[in-house]
Amino acid sequence: MKAVRFHEYGDPSVLRHEDVEQPVPGAGEVRVRVAATSFNPVDGNIRGGFMQGPIPVTLPHTPGIDVAGTVDALGEGVDGIAVGDDVVGFLPMDGNGAAAQYVLAPADVLIPAPKSVPLADAAALPLVGLTAYQALFDHGKLTAGQRVLINGAGGAVGGYAVQLAKNAGAHVIATAGPRSSEAVTSAGADEVIDHTATDVTAVVTEPVDLALNLAPVAPDELASLVTLVRPGGVVVNTTVWMPAPSDEERDVRGIDLFVRSDADQLAQLVALIDRGELRVDVAERIPLAELPALHARASEGAVHGKVIVVPSAD
Numbered sequence: 001m002k003a004v005r006f007h008e009y010g011d012p013s014v015l016r017h018e019d020v021e022q023p024v025p026g027a028g029e030v031r032v033r034v035a036a037t038s039f040n041p042v043d044g045n046i047r048g049g050f051m052q053g054p055i056p057v058t059l060p061h062t063p064g065i066d067v068a069g070t071v072d073a074l075g076e077g078v079d080g081i082a083v084g085d086d087v088v089g090f091l092p093m094d095g096n097g098a099a100a101q102y103v104l105a106p107a108d109v110l111i112p113a114p115k116s117v118p119l120a121d122a123a124a125l126p127l128v129g130l131t132a133y134q135a136l137f138d139h140g141k142l143t144a145g146q147r148v149l150i151n152g153a154g155g156a157v158g159g160y161a162v163q164l165a166k167n168a169g170a171h172v173i174a175t176a177g178p179r180s181s182e183a184v185t186s187a188g189a190d191e192v193i194d195h196t197a198t199d200v201t202a203v204v205t206e207p208v209d210l211a212l213n214l215a216p217v218a219p220d221e222l223a224s225l226v227t228l229v230r231p232g233g234v235v236v237n238t239t240v241w242m243p244a245p246s247d248e249e250r251d252v253r254g255i256d257l258f259v260r261s262d263a264d265q266l267a268q269l270v271a272l273i274d275r276g277e278l279r280v281d282v283a284e285r286i287p288l289a290e291l292p293a294l295h296a297r298a299s300e301g302a303v304h305g306k307v308i309v310v311p312s313a314d
């Protein structure tokens, strides 16, 4: 089968589109014929060797944390899932990923794919959808009637975060540049602030219950978000190379988010999609052979929105 792998850490040129032996599922594992994986910014950091502490991979490594595809073979002891099922999942980050024609997955990370979107497009959901969900509800404890500021709402996580916060009955204030403002508005933001023209701290005058940072802002900009949060509120930060700011005197907590695979939460997101309450946005669909070029573009900051990566069917 074809896979994209890297045999050593480094810049995008270490990625090779090559022939690899088809993997055989072990006990508790499922082999999935991949309809698509997706690109996540963390893929570039893993390839670059910057995540060897938190995400220790074995070389050669196949990237691709998200998978959507069709169950192709079952390992010993797997039940509740059958060959031919269409599934979606958040794969273990330290194992081989789905930038390949086939991937092995622990059976318990896979759930039925949404029926209302093309199977390949479902690969745009797991990691970013769960990041948004866990930020808002596990860490932010967001409830109806509360106010949330989503900084960096124009990206892949932001699209889900705005929709989920709005669905939960929150008042959503989102920052987005001109290229993203329409998408953020259509996702349901009540207020959209152009971060390229306006200082967010100058225009958010009524405190928020939760500030969620998704943007690679300067550390002082990140720190300033804490001033917008009411006493007892929370700042949740996904750009974890900078610690989330907090203010003990005002009882504002800062939380660094590390997304985790959660099949039950993913199933809730799939149910929202199939009820028409959560939209899956795909910015680009590229063939697997072009993944190295996509990494190169991402390293130059030239990727906007969610890109799914599609292996050939043969």
Ligand SMILES: NC(=O)c1ccc[n+]([C@@H]2O[C@H](COP(=O)([O-])OP(=O)(O)OC[C@H]3O[C@@H](n4cnc5c(N)ncnc54)[C@H](OP(=O)(O)O)[C@@H]3O)[C@@H](O)[C@H]2O)c1
Residues within 6 Å of the ligand: 040, 041, 042, 127, 128, 131, 151, 152, 153, 154, 155, 156, 157, 158, 175, 176, 177, 178, 179, 180, 195, 214, 215, 216, 217, 237, 238, 239, 240, 257, 258, 259, 304, 305, 306
């Ligand atoms: N810790 C974790 O577990 C975890 C999980 C998932 C993601 N992440 C991280 O979370 C971040 C968001 O992920 P993503 O997939 O949504 O990334 P993304 O698609 O690259 O989106 C980031 C968005 O930030 C916006 N932005 C850039 N500079 C900004 C500024 N100065 N002020 C406000 N917004 C700004 C851009 O939107 P415009 O179009 O408006 O310019 C961009 O679309 C990434 O850094 C990612 O690595 C972490």
